[in-house]
Amino acid sequence: MNQNLIDYIRDHRKQIFENWLDKMQTLGMERIKNIISEQVYINMSSDFVHLILSDALQHQDTFVQDLEVFVKRVVKLGWPLSYLTNGTRTIGKVVLEGFVEYNENPIAPKTVQTELLYEFDEWLTPIYNNVVELYSNSWENTVMLQKVALQELSAPLIPVFDKITVMPLIGTIDTDRAKKIMENLLQGVVKHRAEVVLIDITGVPVVDTMVAHHIIQAAEAVRLVGAKCLLVGIRPEIAQTIVNLGINLNQIITKNSLKKGIEAALAITNRKIVEAELEE
Template identity: 45%
Template sequence: MQSTALSYLHKHQERIINQWDQQLSALRSDGEIKASLEKAVEHTNQEYMNLILQTARLNEEDSLEGLRQFTEQYIQSGRSLTYFTKALQGLRKAFHQQLKDVPPVGEDVLDIYSDLNEWIDNMNNFLVSKYIESWEDTLEMQKLSLLELSAPLIPVFEGITVMPLIGSIDTTRAKLIMENLLNGVIKNRSKVVLIDITGVPIVDTMVAHHIIEASEAVRLVGATSILVGIRPEIAQTIVNLGIDLTKFPTKSTLQKGMQKALEMCNQNKIEL
């Protein structure tokens, strides 16, 4: 911030803060703020005001670090971006009102007005950017968690495990399927792995290629994979695309695949 605008801010800081505090207090009528405790909101307002005003007095790195930490804590509390942006608009209104009530003596009002606006805009851009980054990180973590759940390997009998697949299969998920298969086969000492594609809506060339690769990888670590859940429409699609699935056993249902797996492991069929 330019020295002229900064001097004006310091000179009238107390009145500007009081006017801004009134703007922030008005936000308590919002549905989001109503759910918070009164004292907690007051503490948040005061901390927020102090951090914003510090950015005008300190060097950029030192001042923004505190504001960055506050932003992260604020987001973790579950509040929305609305409070941030409305609060900064309240600060803008407080500055404009102060300039209107007490114009600077011997200084260009437009220069101070422009400088204060630029400072507030920079703060707004910074806060919005950090808010978006935090949510992107959260979404990425949730995406990874969902991916981990999207390719489970379930041991059902000694030497026999099942991997039920539901939903579409892209390159990222195919890589996870491969990793889970190999790690699970070794961990569970599996002899047979049933890959159940009953819940996979579309089996195209790419999906079939990923399944073939996974089955081949399973074979290389000493186990056999059986592809189950091949519905009539998927069987027709595989034939029309000319996809070769003759290198490993296939069954139409998980039940038939389980019977085959039990035979391969020399285990008696269990009647339920």
């Protein structure tokens, strides 16, 4: 890169950053400050600008790794990709405009201008491409981890009494989630040595043929490993839908509430809830 340009960047880093902040404000990027403190925004922005400028001053083998660490911070905060892409372009614009204004003799010859623009493109384009790639990879990884976490939370098996477990289901059940339900049921029955499993569909908005099929499969799988399955939380509208669709749930014990389901489960395991008499 042009040595005069490098000297300008080294001597005017603070001014470059301040001008960058002003231009980012005109691009609407300061709206990010609505969700975080102004100091956090300034600190993050300062790290970003100085990271990019440091690459111009001295190419380091660790630059891409350092950039990756910063991009992960941006993704973790939930900031958009436009913050990084606009920020990268704005750095180039601020540096170029400041350098031209700083020089006493304007850069008039077209050959000099062309060389300068070429050097800028050679410097910033790889950074821009790295930013987009790193952000995309980090975002995809974050989404994947969140999906895995949600899947693990979407079908929990909870032991409530000795030999009795409950699986509360909330939300829509698709094929992927049905597989997770089946896995958790079978693993949980063995792990907790459950004799009765209650599947609570109180929070399931719609029970169609596919959902009923998955539930029947889960109940059959539980039976094969030596436990009984109860379907609880069947609301009147769900019961009507099941009847209208002609779905056969004869092999599954059904109850309209979790309370009645637990009472039935206790009866199956030869227990019941009784009120204790308090001594006066």
